[in-house]
Amino acid sequence: MSSAVLNRLKDEYGAVRAVLPPGVIGAERRREALEALCAQGLPAARDENWRYTDLRILEQARFAPVQTQAAALPPLPEVPEGFARYVFVDGRLHSGAGAAHGVTVHTARTDDASAAAWRLEARLPEARLALLNETFATDAVSIEVAAGTQAAGIELVFIASAAATEGASYPRVRLALGADSRLSVIERHLGRAEAPSLVTSAVQVDLAPHAALTHYRVQQLGAQAAWFDTLSAELAADARYEMLAVGAGALSARSTVHARLSGRGAEFSLAAAALADGQQSLDLYALSEHVAPRTRTEQTFRGIASNRSRAAFNGKVVVREGARGTDSRQSLRGLLDGAQCEVDLRPQLEIYTDEVSCSHGATAGKLDENMLFYLLSRGIAPEAAQHLLKWAFLEDVIAKITLSDLRRQIETTLLGQMRELETLKELL
């Protein structure tokens, strides 16, 4: 990435810094973040862990936050039962339900108190775009669950309405669960169909001992949008973090997920599905870091690439010294549908201790001819048969979505994406 872009980034920051809300992030920290980012440089395709990300939008985008929001917002899905919804448009709170049971929701513009709890996310080069968020964030939502509480669900909807030439949006989320508490969160990223928006989100997750978080992440941005996302999680002893991520939107999407299991017995499971078509590039980098003994992680990825698209999953598992008795499983599968598409699966394992049990498998291939013919021989039309098999391929991930309302919505979305809704509804 050229230094011209960095200079432009600094200029844009200089021009808007006076209006960036200090309640979200103080001016000092914004400047530090910008400096740290400039020192590292923006990611580029030649960087080992960025080569599958389409970063071209960074050349033309305006980094300063969006000022004026579009009047027309995309239609929102129904609120799943038992969830309280908060809507953010271009990174700013738009509407939010009242307090939900057992949870405190701060949005930073009205409440500065939680800002101090944010960690500066700069430890990993893969996480550096969080610094961009830190520099420009216009709002932040901090969700705290008190110890011992079983909280009602929270749904966060982030809508990107503006084009990247007008500015970017910076969703910023912190989920902090006290000891022995439970929470389910749905995080959606939606956009106006044609808006080439730039969304740079940062999510921080802190789980105290025995806390349990189920986190659904649904990315359905518009077909021209770019989504650069960084999530960093810290798990204390016996904490459980289950993440289910479905990505179907955006022209370029990159999510970096880093889970650090620093407490004994902590568990992290990531199940992700990516459905790429057209010229889309959907990239997920996941690092599971076992620090404490007897920690468990699981990574499941199912990615489909059609036409000229790309689906990538780079899954790294690091077992630190002292993380004895670790258990780690990885199952990565890709499906190629077309001669010019690409699926990139990179399982990586680094182990610095003994007594660990790690298994991983990665396979990519085309639709199975035998399965396809079997369906045809039962009278199923070729198009439908192909879509059906693609659908079945994603099932390992989709089946993990136990929230039935959400699952139905996601199924409908994915089927819509496959343009075979009517034929397939039958078969599910």
Added chain:
Amino acid sequence: MLTIKNLHATVDGQEILKGLDLEVPEGEVHAIMGPNGSGKSTLAHVLAGRPGYTVTAGSVHFKGRDLLALSPEERAREGVFLGFQYPVEIPGVNNVYLLKAAVNAARAHRGEPEVDAFEFLTLVREKMRLMRMDESMLSRGVNEGFSGGEKKRNEILQMLVLEPSLAVLDETDSGLDIDALKIVAHGVNTLRAPNRSQLLVTHYQRLLEHIVPDRVHVLVKGRIVRSGDRTLALELEQRGYDWLISEAA
């Protein structure tokens, strides 16, 4: 029902069927026997229209129409059913929904409305009882985790629900225990009707004790080298194929 004349077919450029003639009249059950690799499954797949199986000469007529001109799914909708020698597992595609989609595809093809969901389930349950299949197999993925014998029973279940005009059953009896063999044979027999025909590929005379064929054909090196009544199967059981192979050579 089915008329095959001088059929030549290649797989991966290699000629497997080399001038095969066969006639299966309406209402009849014919058996095809023959040594391993003689082309029995190839014939079954050619009839079902499997991609990669190229017909280089000859003709196949089904109910007077050119079968080879139809796509695989059209053949199925017209009433050709292939019971696979090795039924494939399709995890994630629900067994009973596939069956329903198959029924509805055929109905739509005939201009009939979709099957009523309740009636359909009632019918499937009845046929499952006939096949002594556990109801849990309804909700599983197609053949997913089924044992060899369960897969074969699932094929017959599909056939019973679809009621094809022409069923081609490729070694449906292989891998079945004695009880299952009787169940499958019973299933096949219930479908016998004046307007239906069946073509059974088998290695064993045992199946033919339960499903009595009208004709038995022997396929050797891509051609039917002998046809006869059911006693031919008994003769093969005793003498093996060598005498026919040397006669054919």
